[in-house]
Amino acid sequence: MRVPRGEIFGFLGPNGAGKSTSIKMLLGLVNPSAGEAFVLGAPAGEVEIRRKIGFLPEEFRFYQWLTAEELIEFHGRLCGMDASTLRKRVPCLLEVVGLTPHRGKRLQGFSKGMLQRAGLAQALIHEPEVIFLDEPTSGLDPMGRRLVRDVIRAQRDRGATVFLNSHLLSEIEVTCDQVVFIREGEIMVTRDLRNWHEEKVRVRIRARKLMPAIIAGLSRWAACDQNQTDAETVMLTGAPRDSLPEILSYLVQSGSEPFEFTPQRTSLEDLFMEIVGEDRGL
Amino acid sequence: MKTLWVIASITFREAARKKILWTALILGIGFLMVFGAGLYYQLGDLRAGNMPPFLRYQVLSATLMIGLYTVDLLAVVMAIFTSADTISGEIASGTIHAIATKPIARWQVLIGKWIGFVSMLAIFVALLFGGTLAVGYWVAKVALQNPIRGGLLVYLECLVVLTATFLMGTWFSTLTNGVIVLGLHGLAFLGGWLEQMSGFAQGSGLVTLGVASSLIMPTEAIWRRAAFLMQPPLAGALQFSPFANISVPSATMVVYAGFYLIALLAVAIYHFQRRDL
Numbered sequence: 001m002r003v004p005r006g007e008i009f010g011f012l013g014p015n016g017a018g019k020s021t022s023i024k025m026l027l028g029l030v031n032p033s034a035g036e037a038f039v040l041g042a043p044a045g046e047v048e049i050r051r052k053i054g055f056l057p058e059e060f061r062f063y064q065w066l067t068a069e070e071l072i073e074f075h076g077r078l079c080g081m082d083a084s085t086l087r088k089r090v091p092c093l094l095e096v097v098g099l100t101p102h103r104g105k106r107l108q109g110f111s112k113g114m115l116q117r118a119g120l121a122q123a124l125i126h127e128p129e130v131i132f133l134d135e136p137t138s139g140l141d142p143m144g145r146r147l148v149r150d151v152i153r154a155q156r157d158r159g160a161t162v163f164l165n166s167h168l169l170s171e172i173e174v175t176c177d178q179v180v181f182i183r184e185g186e187i188m189v190t191r192d193l194r195n196w197h198e199e200k201v202r203v204r205i206r207a208r209k210l211m212p213a214i215i216a217g218l219s220r221w222a223a224c225d226q227n228q229t230d231a232e233t234v235m236l237t238g239a240p241r242d243s244l245p246e247i248l249s250y251l252v253q254s255g256s257e258p259f260e261f262t263p264q265r266t267s268l269e270d271l272f273m274e275i276v277g278e279d280r281g282l
Numbered sequence: 283m284k285t286l287w288v289i290a291s292i293t294f295r296e297a298a299r300k301k302i303l304w305t306a307l308i309l310g311i312g313f314l315m316v317f318g319a320g321l322y323y324q325l326g327d328l329r330a331g332n333m334p335p336f337l338r339y340q341v342l343s344a345t346l347m348i349g350l351y352t353v354d355l356l357a358v359v360m361a362i363f364t365s366a367d368t369i370s371g372e373i374a375s376g377t378i379h380a381i382a383t384k385p386i387a388r389w390q391v392l393i394g395k396w397i398g399f400v401s402m403l404a405i406f407v408a409l410l411f412g413g414t415l416a417v418g419y420w421v422a423k424v425a426l427q428n429p430i431r432g433g434l435l436v437y438l439e440c441l442v443v444l445t446a447t448f449l450m451g452t453w454f455s456t457l458t459n460g461v462i463v464l465g466l467h468g469l470a471f472l473g474g475w476l477e478q479m480s481g482f483a484q485g486s487g488l489v490t491l492g493v494a495s496s497l498i499m500p501t502e503a504i505w506r507r508a509a510f511l512m513q514p515p516l517a518g519a520l521q522f523s524p525f526a527n528i529s530v531p532s533a534t535m536v537v538y539a540g541f542y543l544i545a546l547l548a549v550a551i552y553h554f555q556r557r558d559l
Contacts, residue, residue: 027383030558051385059376063292065299077288078384122380 008162010176014276018185019165023132054128058135060119064108068099068118079126093121112139132163169268181275188275203236206260214254285386289394310410317349318417325422340517346418347513353410354436354505361444365399366460369451378559389551407437426512435508439501442543449550466499474502477529500539503531
C-alpha cells in the first residue's frame, strides 16, 4: 500500500480490522510482527522523521491539569520549537480549532469534543508534513466536524498528507481523495474518490401517469422496482450511465410526466457493506 | 538535554498542580513539629529524672535516630506512591501516545521523568532529613556524626526505590507496581531486622537471610549503613539500641546499591524502549 504525498487518505475497515494498530506501527508505537513500513522514505518509527509527523490519537488523553494553551505549548516544545515561535503559533492554532475562548481553562473541564480540538491543535503545532488522525471527529458536533473537515483540507492545501482513520463514512466521502478498505489486516479495495465513476448507476424516478406498461418498458435498460406505497416512484438499478438521456426521453415520449430523475451514486457505506460483508459480531 | 528538561519540568509541574508537592511539604512540616514537641517533652522528663547529661545525650540521640528512621520510611513510601503511576498510568490511559510520537526517543521520556522525581525527592529528603537534624539540634542540642553522608545514603535509598518503581511501571499496572516495590522494600526491611537479631542468636542463618534479602533489595541495608555512620559510637555499641552495630552493612553494600540502581535504570530503559504502547 502506498499513500501519495499531498493527499487526504482514508483508512477504513470494521472494528478490529487493524486500523489503529496500523497507525501505531507507522508511528513506532507498536512493533510490527512481520514486514516493514516507511514514512516519508524513512523506516516507520524513526525519531528524526517524527519531526515531520503529527498525530491525533484515538483516545485523546492528555495531561488534564494543563490548560489548552499549555498543552499545545508543551507539545510544541517536545517538537523542539522555541519560545518565540510558540508565542506566535499557539494563539493561531487555538483560533483555528475554535478554542480561543477556552485557552486558559484546564482540560479536566473540557468536553470530549473540546479535547478533540485541543488534540488536533497539538498534532498540527509543528506544521507536519504527514498528519495521522485516528477518528478525529468521533466526539464532535456537526459544527466541530465541519471545522475539522476545513482544517484537514487546509492542511492538504499547504502540501501536507493527511492519513485519516474514521468510522464516519459520510465524512470520509466528502473529505478524502483516496480510500482503502481493510479487513482482518488485509487490504480489500483501494478507491480513488476523485475519479470514481460508476458504469452502472441507480436512478430514482418520480413521475405522474406512470402506467404499468411504461414501467415494464423500463426493464429494457435495468431492473425496475416500483415503490409499494407511492405509485409515482420507481427505482432503476444497474442502468448504464450512457443510457440515462435515452431513458428520460422514453419516459416523456411514452406520456408520463417526470418531475424527478436522480442518478444515485453508491455511497461509501454501501461499498463498505459490500466489501466488508455482514456484521459477524466483530 | 533540552528534551529531558521539558519532560522533567512537566513532571515537576504535574506534582505541583496536583498539589502532591505542597501536601507532602505541609505534612513534612507537621511531622517536624510533632517530632520537635516529642523531643522537647522527652528532654523535660530526662531533666526531671536527673539523668546524667552524658547518658541523656545518648538517649536523645537515639530518639533523633528514630525520627530519621521515620523520615527514611516516609521518603521511601513517598518515592513509590508519587511515581507508581507516571509510566504505567500514561501507558494505560494512552496519554503516552501523543508524547511518544513526538521527535523524542523513549529513553528521553523515561529519563526526563526520572530526573523530575529525582529532583523532587532531593527537595523532600533535604527538607525533612535536614529539618529533623535541625530540630534535634535546636530542641535538644544533639548533633549526630556524618549528617551529610547519612542524608546522602537515605537519598540513595529513595533513588533505588524510585528506580525500581520506574522499572516495574514499564511492565505492570500502577497498583501492581506499587504493591511489588513496597513488597520488595518490606522484604528488605524484614531481612534487615532479622539480621539485626542475629546478635542474640550467634551463628544462626539470620545473617545469611539478611544479606540475601539486601542483595534482592538493598534499601534497608543502606539505611543501616547510614545509621551506623550517624549515631554516637556509644549508642551503636549498646546491644539494646534498635540501630546497634550488630551487623553493619559494609561500604561495598553501598557500591552494590549504586550498581543495582544503574542496572534497574538500564533495564527500565531497555524494556520501555522495546515494548508496545
